[in-house]
Amino acid sequence: MLIIPAIDVYDKKTVRLTRGDFNQIKYYPLSPLEQACQYADFGFTRIHIVDLLGSAKGEVTILEILKSIKNKTRLEIEFGGGIRNAETIQSLLSVGIDRIIIGSLAVKDKLLFESILKAYNPMSFIISADVNNRKIAVHGWTETTSVSLNEHIDYCSSLGINQFLCTDISKDGTLQGTNTQLYSEIMKDYPSISLIASGGIKDIQDIKTLMKMNIYGTVVGKAIYENTIDLKELSTLA
Numbered sequence: 274m275l276i277i278p279a280i281d282v283y284d285k286k287t288v289r290l291t292r293g294d295f296n297q298i299k300y301y302p303l304s305p306l307e308q309a310c311q312y313a314d315f316g317f318t319r320i321h322i323v324d325l326l327g328s329a330k331g332e333v334t335i336l337e338i339l340k341s342i343k344n345k346t347r348l349e350i351e352f353g354g355g356i357r358n359a360e361t362i363q364s365l366l367s368v369g370i371d372r373i374i375i376g377s378l379a380v381k382d383k384l385l386f387e388s389i390l391k392a393y394n395p396m397s398f399i400i401s402a403d404v405n406n407r408k409i410a411v412h413g414w415t416e417t418t419s420v421s422l423n424e425h426i427d428y429c430s431s432l433g434i435n436q437f438l439c440t441d442i443s444k445d446g447t448l449q450g451t452n453t454q455l456y457s458e459i460m461k462d463y464p465s466i467s468l469i470a471s472g473g474i475k476d477i478q479d480i481k482t483l484m485k486m487n488i489y490g491t492v493v494g495k496a497i498y499e500n501t502i503d504l505k506e507l508s509t510l511a
Contacts, residue, residue, distance in 0.1 A: 274483060275319060275490030276511040277351065277469065278312045278497055280305050282335050283325040289495045290325070291446035293414035301498050305335070309342045315508040319349040319371070321471075321492045327355025328376075328413035336364060343369040351438075353401055354413075357382075359389055366397070374438060376401035377411035379429060380420055387432060395433035399469065402426060403440045404455070414442055426463055436467040438492070444473025446495050451479050456488060475501050480510055 281288050282305050283298060291297040303311065305322070312320055322342075327334045333355045342350065352365060353374030365373055375398050379386045390398070402425055403410045409420040426437060439459060441452040451473045459468055467489035474480065474496050483491050496502040 274480075274488055274510075275469075276317065276480065276507060277319050277321045277490055277492045278317055278507075279321040279323070279471075279492050279494035280308050281323045281325055281494065282338060285335065285338065287498075288325065289446055289498055292442055293445060295325075295329075297446075299498075305338050306341050306345060309346055309348060311504075313346040313348050315504055317348070317508060317511055319351060319490075321494075322350055322352045323374075324352070324354030325413065328353070329415075331355055331357045331412075333361055333365070336368060339365070339370060340368045351399055353399075353438075358385070359392065362389060362393065366393075371397075372399050372436070373397060374399045374401045376403065380409055380411050380418055380425070390432050390434075396435065398434060399436040399438050400425070400429045400434050401438050401440070403442055405442045407455075410442055422459070423462060426459070426466065430463070430466065435465075436469065436489070437463075438469040438471060440471040440492075441473060445471070447473055448475040448495055448499065448501055449473050450475050451483065451491075453482055453486070456483070457486060460486060460488065477502055477506055477510070480507065484510070 287301045287308050289299050324335045349371040351372035352370045404422050405417045407422045408417050409425050410417045456470045469490040471492040
């Protein structure tokens with residue numbers, strides 16, 4: 274299983290939220306670049322970066338940070354936040370972003386989304402299937418839509434998308450344990466997709482449980498920053 278450490282960025286600083294709530298923001302001492310270099314030093318191969326301000330504003334705000342990480346490390350980057358048009362996608366690809374995470378666009382502007390998939394390789398994209406009671410949430414989780422998780426996976430799969438990042442918003446940033454039931458149901462319904470699980474991971478046992486489920490990957494965030502998971506131990510599993 275691919276283990277993907279997370280870096281959430283707000284105001285050019287490394288932060289974590291609880292359930293996506295900006296009123297529960299916590300800042301951490303290492304800069305995004307320093308944090309990425311630490312992950313590289315521990316031998317991780319891919320990192321997950323989210324532009325929180327960009328997600329709220331609808332435009333990418335950390336392009337220079339992404340450039341610096343690509344220039345300083347050999348890490349693959351999956352990136353999301355503020356991607357609303359084809360020009361932004363071209364900018365991200367031009368600085369070397371390896372996987373672009375599409376969230377709101379695939380729900381709110383399907384014509385544009387489909388035109389982008391025709392212009393670029395669908396394998397360059399990861400669909401962010403963030404759920405609140407199994408309904409897709411968009412715009413930095415500020416809006417819960419009427420679109421069900423299965424409807425969304427069906428739609429995106431029909432367009433050639435294979436990687437899906439599923440976050441249980443109720444669990445995210447809580448360190449209460451991951452929603453294994455949700456991921457088990459997704460794998461049962463869609464055994465051929467590459468599922469990346471996210472949200473609530475608290476300790477190394479959560480990681481080992483997900484590994485037994487044959488999930489493609491998992492994003493680990495707050496557990497690293499709050500030291501409920503040892504980074505060295507995590508790297509040995511990666």
